[in-house]
Amino acid sequence: MNGPVVKVGVLGCGTVGSSLINLVARQGDFIESRTGLRLEIARVAVRDMGKAREVDLxxxxxxxxxxAIVADPDIDVIxxxxxxxxxxxxxxxxxxAAGKPVVTANKELLAAVGPEVFAAAEHAKVDxxxxxxxxxxxxxxxxxxxSLLGEPVFRVLGIMNGTTNYILTRMTEAGADYTEALxxxxxxxxxxxxxxxxxDxxxxxxxxxxxxxxxxxARVxxxxxxxxxxxxxxxxxxxFAGRHGFVVKLLSVAERFSGPEGNRIVARVHPAFVPDTHPLASVRESFNAIFVQGKSVGDLMFYGRGAGGGPTASALLGDLIDAASNRQRNNHASLGSFSDMPLRPVDELTSAFYVSIETADRPGVLAAVAGAFSDHGVSIASMEQEAPTTDPTAPxxxxxxxxxxxTHLxxxxxxxxxLQELSDLDIVLKVGSVIRVLSDESGFR
Known part of the structure; x- marks a missing residue:
């Protein structure tokens, strides 16, 4: 086939950039047979010109x-x-600003200045x-x-970091401590x-x-x-989590709350006890999964490898094909509009919690600790007493x-x-872990 050639400028040639370049080379004929377009890696920006690279260019x-690549009039897509x-x-x-579609894998950029970049792309009508x-x-x-643009999504939660999920999996399944698993x-x-x-x-x-x-x-x-x-x-x-039907996961959570004062949102990342019956509990090692909850669609889950040169390059290639195709049709994928939405303070949210405390072992300790919970309206659902050591062979x-x-909600x-009152008690030697518990009743609300 001799379809139109789309010249691509790639900024960066590390693990992901080189994986994309090699993927375009391998899949070029197939892409052209499906789209009629020939993707050509025309220019590549690198930090070290003398470094050997595993790409055939x-x-x-x-x-x-x-x-210089951005300014090159012959480059069609960045x-x-x-x-x-x-x-x-x-x-x-x-x-x-030059009217060139942009494909990026740069989460730091979008998380820091996404609203400005989104607005610029929408104003220029480019991808x-x-x-x-x-x-x-x-x-x-x-x-x-x-697909979900018209869906009133109210919560997204998931495992979005493969490194921490691998560490927690090894701690759960192999009994490793944090330092060993890391x-x-x-x-x-x-x-x-x-x-x-x-x-962190x-x-x-x-x-x-x-x-x-x-x-x-929203602008977040x-x-x-x-x-x-x-x-x-x-x-x-x-x-403790395993004995009670939970696994520990690092969750990313975004929620929208609707009330008389309008919509407010909250976004946060924290460890959580996840019930072992929840779909996220079975996500192991370096895999990621994202759970979307909407009023009409109900629950959706997306699962797969969340990092690595190959998977990331595959996602980049899909976007690159879309950008090239849209450019040929003089079209672009709209991001829509973004508004300023008030943030809900995290300390207003409700959840059940797991709390560990190291105390002196003498009469009256449990009553004093329970009194601190009661003083602030925090109801205890269950309590266990263990020896204060992670080594079962140690005395x-x-x-x-x-x-x-x-706790209850x-x-x-x-x-x-x-926790502040507990830390002030002379019988409390240490307030240890405080971990939220995911439940259908709370949804961290």
């Missing part, structure tokens, strides 16, 4: 000047896989496609922005040498900011997301006890005040 295709906000923001906005920015190869963004994830390449963005929830927070924007038509940024990671999860927490610590509680503000 002539040397003259590469440049160290990404702005693919941005550099990451970060600077200089990606200026490059993407320049491409949009801004970013399926690969959330959940890797899972086709989720397109259904959310197109080291294993790093050895296998699931975690970076500096795992902060993953284990910031990566998942960037993704849920993008999801909340699309799901609710990463700075609006309350993030809590998994560093504090212990083997004791994992064991208990003499004179100390570990108390583990599950409580406001986060009331629980925070309870």
């Amino acid at each position: 002539p040397p003259e295709v590469f440049t160290g000047e990404p702005a 693919v941005e896989v550099m990451g970060g906000v600077v200089p990606a923001q200026d490059l993407v906005l320049s491409a949009i 801004l496609l970013f399926e690969a920015a959330v959940a890797g190869g899972i086709p989720f963004v397109r259904p959310l922005r197109e 080291a294993e994830a790093q050895e296998l390449g699931f975690a970076e040498a500096d795992p902060t963005a993953d284990v 929830g910031f990566d998942a927070g960037a993704k849920i900011a993008i999801v909340a924007s699309l799901a609710f038509g 940024r990463a700075s609006d997301v309350d993030c809590e990671g998994i560093r504090g999860i212990t083997a004791d927490d994992i064991a 208990p610590v003499r004179g100390q006890a570990r108390l583990e509680f599950v 409580a406001r986060e503000r009331d629980l925070t005040q309870t």
